[in-house]
Amino acid sequence: MIAAEHVVTPEEIMAYRDGELSAERAEVVAGHLQSCADCQDMSDVLGGASQILTSWKIAPLASDASFEGRLSKMAASSSSAKRPWIRSRFVTFGGRHPFLSGLLGSVAAIGLVVGVVFALAQRKYAVPLARTKTVTVAELSDNRQLAQSLQTAPADQAATSSEESQPQEMQYSDVRSRLDSLTAQRDALLQRLQMEQLTSNLANPQATPMPQPLAPMIARTVSLFLVVKDFEASRLTLDAVLARHRGYAANLNASTQQNAARSLQASLRIPAADLGSAVAELKALGRIENETQNGEEVTQQHADLGARLKNSREAEQRLQAILLQRTGKIGDVLAVEQEIARVRGEIERMEAEQESLEHRVDFATIDLNLAEEYKAEIGAPSPSISTRFHNALVAGYRNARDSVVGFLVFLAEYGPLTMIWLAVLAALAWFLHRRWVRATSLTL
């Protein structure tokens, strides 16, 4: 349309008509238009097109007073209740830095999740602790009532009542040791009472026509888990306790690893009468982590064993009488001797069992676990740097290998399924994209 010798382009002519040219170029175009008929025609054509477009008129919208009123109300309420400064700043910041705000949001969300999990974990561990304390308090009150009912220690009773008047000031460990000593006294008194009853029964059999039942035979077991500060001192105290109460260690295993807390597991046998005081002394070694007390009633078992033993002894005596009085074939004599040997064996086995049972009753068992409160030492020897690097490299290689193998296993397991779904979704996305492109090509 426009020849090459024209000094202005058609677009510049259009821009000149639209008032979008710089003053300098506008002057050039205006001058050229006056001298060039072709460019004048071009300008007229462009002007004609714009003129035609003005025929597309839109009927003015009828005034909608209701919407205008609603908008005014909303504007008034919006301006009267302005957003807080910080909120509006947040919105502006989020709009300007979407990536950064997204990152900060993610960090906040992760922090929230970690906090919630941590709080839940704290709660989980706090509940058993509270429960343990409740049980202990109930146990204390039981022991206290028992001590009062026995009326064995008025001084302690007075102390207990004074402690009740000020429970908040009472230290837990003090109460615990006091009540342990009370329990020990109670056990000793019970045994003395039973012995006195037994003695009086033997002295005056007519006074009590009905035979009084013997004292129950109870094999007691106590399990203690303690955390101590000074391991060496605790070890010495343990030996002293054993010596004082004439007990012994049936089994003792001490572990003293380097750069780690030391520990000791022992199975102690203490005379039953001294159990309470021995346990109280052991508890004073450190903080009690766990305590269990068991009492196994073996009276019936002991009585059965005694009866069977008595029968077997009588059978043995009868057999020996037969052997002495009767004469017969050598085979019969041998048979009687064999029977005597068998009965003798049974008697010895039962005697050993009875002895063991009585020993279990006489000597209570304390399963003791001592653990040291570990404090890391500054000058503690540590592996050399080269060893640590070597170990780290080996661990890194193993981790990398495991990760690659895990990824390949995952691919082998879920790869085919993932491919199928990707193909289905890609086909759907492609279909929608095609429709989108077709539609937007017509509507911008």
Next chain:
Amino acid sequence: MNETPTNPASDEKLMLAFAQGSPEALTELFRRYQQPIHGFFRRRVTDPARAEELMQETFLALLRAANRYEPRALFRTYLYAIALKILRAQRRKAIFRAAFFGRPEAASGPAKQDGTETSVWVRRAIAQLEATDREILLLREFEQLSYAEIADLLHLPINTVRSRLFRARAALRQLLEAPVPQHASEKIFPVGASS
């Protein structure tokens, strides 16, 4: 459009006044731009009622975004940018519905409703333009936006806007001079914008 002798406050000042708590400023802006924004949608959306709804949505969006307004560009550009976003969202929804529920019957086009014979002819010619060229032409001819404002709105270089505008005008001229084919006359602009 921006200033009148009776109310000399500029659009930008009014918008800032509204952002700082003056509800009357928004009412004044609504009065100034109600008809232009309605015309903007009316030329691009088939359904007149839908066009009015979109106009109202534009002002509600302006109300909600008042706190974030910063006078970096002309208020007019800012307002048309909101309108363009709302228009695009409307078209996306229409296309989404069409993809899943089938294309609904096109409402009777504006040409059959309120246009004269000339305007029907013009619309049909405009409907045949390439989409971006058409949008540039409409923004220039009817919304009276400058090349720079159009480039800002459509995220195009200003030279691209100028060359495309020239191409659209030349093509429109040719289309208006040529006899309108029968199949083209069936095509009512805008095609994909039915509500």
